[in-house]
Amino acid sequence: MGLRCIQINLQHAKAASTVLSHRFNKEHLDIAFIQEPYIVKDQIKGLSGELIYDSSSEGRPRACIMINKSIITIPIPQYANKDMVPAIIQLHTSEGRSEAVICSVYLAGDSADLSFTPLQDLIDYCGRTGRQIITSCDANAHHTVWGSSNINKRGNAIQNWHFSTETSMSDHRQISFDICIESKLPLTYRQPRATNWDDYCLEISQTIRNCPNSIRDIDSLEISCNSLNATITTAYHNACPEKTKSGTRKTPWWNAKLSKLRTLTRKLFNKAKRNGDWTSYRTSLTNYNTEIRRAKRESWKKFCNDLSDIQSSARIHRILAKEHTNHIGLLKNTDGMREENGPDTLQILTDTHFPNSVVIPSDLSSPSPQFRLTRPNREDWKRARDMFYEGNIKWAINSFDPYKSPGEDGIFPALLQKGNELITPMLINIFRTSYAWGYLPTS
Incomplete structure (x- = not known):
């Protein structure tokens, strides 16, 4: 089993973020490439995993990556902006440690830069450092622009690419795919x-x-x-x-009623695609969305009521007060240039x-x-x-x-x-x- 990935444009929807977080935890996914996330006061909200995005650029971020905490990640801030988020991931396999660059990209439909220069600069960086790159994006393409004439071994690294049947709560559907690597070692603790x-x-x-x-x-x-x-x-x-770490994680607010509503909404969606009548599907989707919000509120209320000691309350206060910023990325050296690997960044800190x-x-x-x-x-x-x-x-x-x-x-x-x-x-x-x-x- 390789790295399990998913990609979706959330259309800034809170409900879509909730559904994605539930699936990410339940199915023990490794990486989520996200475009147009849900934003509150210029901060990405509604997602439960480790987030990587550019918080220094002007304007709201339109691309981010949600990643499993077990994967060692180093952001690459010199190539990041509100529409592109690259990071180095370190993987420990049976063949030893390896590194690759992952990148979530949003290409605006009204942009005049059709070549998207920042992405080309990132590709050049990967060529210099000898790292492979995996990019997942919402390209806003309206016609075929690919120039490839065949599929080589590198193309075959992406397998099981398909649209998910999950009701995403966004006007975009979730895309699932696997990145094939040499036998990832099981996590033990x-x-x-x-x-x-x-x-x-x-x-x-x-x-x-x-x-x-x-x-x-x-x-x-x-x-x-x-x-x-x-x-x-x-x-x-x-x-x-x-x-050995189990393959699933429980979402505390999920319940049997939500499971039934999700199944019903899926069935009505498939039925609407066949007969063109979307009324029942939209009604079910609204009920599903409302019930998700109610379940999350009740779960949070119960969690707060169960806090029985000062230490636990203080810990929750610190978590809520913390500004969830990115990991430390590649830092600038004395010449003003950013380092290109983790060990050199650690040496700067030392x-x-x-x-x-x-x-x-x-x-x-x-x-x-x-x-x-x-x-x-x-x-x-x-x-x-x-x-x-x-x-x-x-x-x-x-x-x-x-x-x-x-x-x-x-x-x-x-x-x-x-x-x-x-x-x-x-x-x-x-x-x-x-x-x-x-x-x-x-x-």
């Missing part, structure tokens, strides 16, 4: 709250005795930290097996916010000689013992929210809290040695 904590603590108690407990210098400190990290991580992975910083290789297996300090004396060890003891370490561990996001090591607070009694003695030795030597372990 672990659900920390589903961890079998009894199994986790049992494995910790059996394996932590193999960790070195005598820590007196930097080398033994590094070994102990690596050993404890591996013990915790292995126990967690065994107690919380990976799950040089700007952390000037003169030194990157430590991730494969550094042992402390570098310049980090080795003078051996601590008796007073250093006394201060370390006074500062780190069982009571304050347990207090510090238990002060965190259990499922707070982990760092690079993947260890979140609950892993320490559940195994507190087993892990704390070793943590005491690690903290005391680290403080006495004035050295932070690499792991």
Whole structure:
């Protein structure tokens, strides 16, 4: 299965945006190429996925891309405008990582630029960087203008192209197609709250005795930290097996009545195409639209009434107050030119916010000689013992929210809290040695 895509001109309709969002979630689609989205105060509304569009140009955006959060995306702002939105997507397949450029385009029917120069500039950029480009657009064409004489392998990358039977709530129909790539790897994840904590603590108690407990210098400190990290991580992975992400996502406001109305509206649409009588179809379409609005209002009201604590209410407030802007795209360098790939953009961010910083290789297996300090004396060890003891370490561990996001090591607070009694003695030795030597372990 490749990337599942859809394309539609929403005609600025709220109901059409709602129907598209429901289908995008239910059928686990990957990319939606959208033209003329629903706009409120120059902001795109009514769509539930990650949105990419140009918010810096004057006028309302007439093109955008809605993309699955699991796909790594880098916007290309130097080629974006209100009618064209390009982005680089990164895909991890069985053949390794690959990149391509996707683009949603709206070609205005009254435009004098029939060649649409911005799109040609984007094509030239893809040629320079060696990336393939996939463009989905509303061309407003009134006659055949294609000059192709055959279909080559690249053309065959788009398969299963067809008009959807879905009632779109727009005067345009949804277009579905698949982009064929080499076997996309399934998405896997672990659900920390589903961890079998009894199994986790049992494995910790059996394996932590193999960790070195005598820590007196930097080398033994590094070994102990690596050993404890591996013990915790292995126990967690065994107690919380990976799950494969399901292919569908539930739309909270969808209900059985809407399903029946959608089926009825489809039938009446097909019947109207045959006999030319559109009265029943329009009546059903109006009822379907009205019921969607009612279902969304009632679902939102129920959701708000179910908020029972300050933390959840504050989180919803932050989400609603946030201005949903684009991801960070390709940035300008000191010469005023935009970079053409992600790593160079990250280097600009690093040089700007952390000037003169030194990157430590991730494969550094042992402390570098310049980090080795003078051996601590008796007073250093006394201060370390006074500062780190069982009571304050347990207090510090238990002060965190259990499922707070982990760092690079993947260890979140609950892993320490559940195994507190087993892990704390070793943590005491690690903290005391680290403080006495004035050295932070690499792991």
